[in-house]
Amino acid sequence: MSQIWDREHECMPREELEQLQLERLQATINRAYKNVTCYRNKFKESGILPEDIHSLADLAKLPFTTKDDLRVNYPYGMFAVPLREVVRIHASSGTTGKATVVGYTRNDIKTWSNLVARFMTAAGVTHDDLVQISFGYGLFTGAFGLHYGAETIGASVIPMGAGNTEKQITIMQDYRSTVLVGTPSYALTIADRMEQMGIDPKSLSLRVGLFGGEPWSEGMRRELESRLFISATDNYGLSEVIGPGVAGDCQQKSGMHLYEDAFYPEIIDPQSGALLPPGSVGELVLTTLTKEALPMLRYRTRDITSLDYSPCSCGRTLVRMKKTMGRTDDMLIIKGVNVFPSQIEEVLFAIDGCEPHYQIVVDKKGPMDLLEVDIEVTENIFFDEMKRQRRFLEMVEKKIASTLGVGATVRLVEPGRIPRHEGKAVRVVDKRRSEE
Ligand code: DLL
Numbered sequence: 015m016s017q018i019w020d021r022e023h024e025c026m027p028r029e030e031l032e033q034l035q036l037e038r039l040q041a042t043i044n045r046a047y048k049n050v051t052c053y054r055n056k057f058k059e060s061g062i063l064p065e066d067i068h069s070l071a072d073l074a075k076l077p078f079t080t081k082d083d084l085r086v087n088y089p090y091g092m093f094a095v096p097l098r099e100v101v102r103i104h105a106s107s108g109t110t111g112k113a114t115v116v117g118y119t120r121n122d123i124k125t126w127s128n129l130v131a132r133f134m135t136a137a138g139v140t141h142d143d144l145v146q147i148s149f150g151y152g153l154f155t156g157a158f159g160l161h162y163g164a165e166t167i168g169a170s171v172i173p174m175g176a177g178n179t180e181k182q183i184t185i186m187q188d189y190r191s192t193v194l195v196g197t198p199s200y201a202l203t204i205a206d207r208m209e210q211m212g213i214d215p216k217s218l219s220l221r222v223g224l225f226g227g228e229p230w231s232e233g234m235r236r237e238l239e240s241r242l243f244i245s246a247t248d249n250y251g252l253s254e255v256i257g258p259g260v261a262g263d264c265q266q267k268s269g270m271h272l273y274e275d276a277f278y279p280e281i282i283d284p285q286s287g288a289l290l291p292p293g294s295v296g297e298l299v300l301t302t303l304t305k306e307a308l309p310m311l312r313y314r315t316r317d318i319t320s321l322d323y324s325p326c327s328c329g330r331t332l333v334r335m336k337k338t339m340g341r342t343d344d345m346l347i348i349k350g351v352n353v354f355p356s357q358i359e360e361v362l363f364a365i366d367g368c369e370p371h372y373q374i375v376v377d378k379k380g381p382m383d384l385l386e387v388d389i390e391v392t393e394n395i396f397f398d399e400m401k402r403q404r405r406f407l408e409m410v411e412k413k414i415a416s417t418l419g420v421g422a423t424v425r426l427v428e429p430g431r432i433p434r435h436e437g438k439a440v441r442v443v444d445k446r447r448s449e450e
Contacts, residue, residue, distance in 0.1 A: 130163025133262025233363020269334025
């Protein structure tokens with residue numbers, strides 16, 4: 015098999031798709047109600063029975079599921095099948111509290127591999143490709159998800175794992191890897207090291223990047239594309255819902271197609287929980303439509319995005335999810351203004367002289383929130399005369415203030431000072447939290 019372009023599901027007229035979604039939704043709800051105590055209790059509390067769900071719109075009657083539900087039922091309490099039917103266990107990365115445990119039946123693994131194969135195909139990967147996986151293997155869903163997806167396509171998988179950047183580059187040269195898989199921030203670290211090693215990326219065989227696992231801006235995409243000579247594509251997912259394979263870019267790169275035959279998306283107001291009209295920016299809520307071991311009903315992802323139902327020139331009718339602004343829990347409230355690290359990233363990438371490495375430090379002085387942005391700058395700016403440095407600083411501060419609507423103190427740091435990560439980048443140091 016060379017490509018997984020599931021035209022039947024990916025180019026389906028919306029009416030047919032909605033019919034399929036409803037059938038799958040009803041089956042999922044029945045299974046969840048029958049087999050998961052937490053869901054049964056939630057239904058009871060809201061006075062709802064599975065047979066009350068007659069349409070997709072009725073889904074809004076159901077209560078949300080949150081990470082806390084998974085935590086309370088840690089480790090296996092939300093599973094809808096006995097453990098003997100589970101063939102794989104993974105866990106969320108646990109960046110926000112205790113990790114949550116997720117399980118897959120044999121069928122779920124097949125579904126998952128296919129979904130990943132579908133976004134890889136959409137991004138232009140074929141059986142002729144050599145796919146270097148530089149996500150960490152282990153409980154994290156990234157490496158295994160992409161690994162199985164690439165094998166499903168028939169591509170050759172190089173299971174490097176994360177880290178050991180120089181070796182990554184040597185393998186890339188020697189094995190002639192054509193596809194790089196990892197977090198966008200780690201891809202940048204690889205690009206930096208390549209430059210330090212004096213390796214011309216044009217001498218490599220790389221042509222596609224499959225990046226995900228963390229928010230990244232269009233500026234970062236341009237940076238990776240120009241430095242690695244690749245087409246840098248985004249893909250999105252989360253462990254609780256399946257892992258990677260929820261949504262992915264096609265070659266138009268104008269929003270990630272969300273696999274609506276497997277997931278039903280809603281956008282809600284993160285404060286009130288109210289459903290928002292199509293096109294609105296809000297929190298993504300996902301319901302799984304085909305998963306067996308761990309069905310999720312109205313799972314609050316905490317990711318802020320919007321959905322675009324307009325047709326895409328690639329022919330897929332699946333809704334497109336915009337790059338996420340970040341997670342609701344990454345949103346900083348500075349002097350009452352909501353700020354996402356991704357907005358700061360977008361500003362920095364547009365400024366000549368800023369290196370693509372930054373860190374945001376939030377602190378409090380008395381009742382005042384303080385926002386500080388540490389940015390790496392090119393050597394010539396860092397060692398430049400004070401006056402020019404000052405002017406540069408003022409220009410960056412002005413741009414940040416006019417974009418965010420709140421001021422920030424910018425500090426210039428020399429190249430290499432901001433810590434690098436092999437997995438997900440840590441963009442924010444919130445000193446207010448550590449003092450709590
Ligand atoms: O990060 C699954 C994944 C792995 C997706 C590899 C894509 C590639 P978790 O560790 O559970 O699962 O973290 C999920 O990561 O709720 C988002 O906040 C963030 N995230 C994942 N992909 C993207 C992306 C995996 N493309 C959490 N853009 C999610 C923005 C992303 N954020």
